[in-house]
Amino acid sequence: MNKSIVKNIVSCPNCSCDKYWKVRRGGLLCVKCRSEYRPPPPPVRLSQNQWRTIVRWFVLEQSVSIISEQSGISRYKVMKALQHIRKLMRSQTLDVFQGEVEVDATLYGRVKNRPFRKYTRTKSNSKPDQVIFGALCRGGFVKAKLVSGYDAEMFRYLLKEWVAPGSIIYSSSFKYFPDLKSIGFVHRTVNMKKSIHLGEGYHINGLKGFWGYLKTKLSSRGGIRRERVGLYLAEYVWRYNNRDKSTKEKIHTIIKLIKNTTNI
Structure with a gap:
């Protein structure tokens, strides 16, 4: 068992605690009630290498067509993966502003x-x-x-x-x-x-x-559906807040967010 306590947006379904230990087979063990649960599955089945490839091209702000062509993954799966990443960005919370x-x-x-x-x-x-x-x-x-x-x-x-x-x-x-x-x-x-x-x-x-x-x-973007503007807003807020990071650091941050919130 990995004894380091992780805190993220995944919460325990029993007590809503957001602190857990990582255990074997991708499970999570709640720090508070000691119940074991699994994070929700991703919206599309991709290997870790495929996720990393999509994230790398996403950080470089490439289109869905280019990501699909460079990775060999279908456009449908790429769009689902990018939508999932934007939803994770929207669910992140920043510290309260002061000053x-x-x-x-x-x-x-x-x-x-x-x-x-x-x-x-x-x-x-x-x-x-x-x-x-x-x-x-x-x-x-x-x-x-x-x-x-x-x-x-x-x-x-x-x-x-x-x-x-x-x-x-x-x-x-x-x-x-x-x-x-x-x-x-x-x-x-x-x-x-x-x-x-x-x-x-x-x-x-x-x-x-x-x-x-x-x-x-x-x-x-050449036109965005009204119901998806919030997702793209979350993406560019995240990009602006992480503008000082290198490309490698941004990729690592997104991959870590995906691993901590979904079962891949």
Whole structure:
């Protein structure tokens, strides 16, 4: 038995404890209730070498066609494997942000014959843009989530979940950003037209840079189904947060995530 305690998103079905020992035949032994269980199987049957090949080309941001051609694996299995990887990325949780945090919301998608940045009423037969809310800890990571619309209560709920009380939050003067002082934050609003005159630190340029990176990557896909935008959002959040790692380190991180969460 491997005596090292592992903590990940796989939890015990009996007591929901997320700490376990790895035992023989791919099983897991719960640290709390000592029951043995197995992680869920992957959505597609692939060998470890095939998983490693797919992950390597995925880290290099190659298309499904190129990955299938280079690995000799069918397109269907490659698409299933990549979708599984993105779901694992979406299920990962980061530590609570502390210090100076930038928050903002942006739109993804565009209704024909309508200005991109205006969130107004649309025709009955057209779907509105999707709203992405995000937070960036200066000098650290970024978090982003698809939300149903510009909802001040939803923004407040996400900030209480993502950011530690007492942190300094910078946001634009957009009317949907609530006053956050009442829930324990130091809230500083930034007038985007006059931010250059407000002094050092009064900006949300870091998060604006991430929005530019995200939209460039999403548009390069040539069209994404609305129900899958959340998976691609999770992928590019993960890529941004691991941008300083080498290709070898990224491959190792994803392979470890797959092994710790699925039975391969």
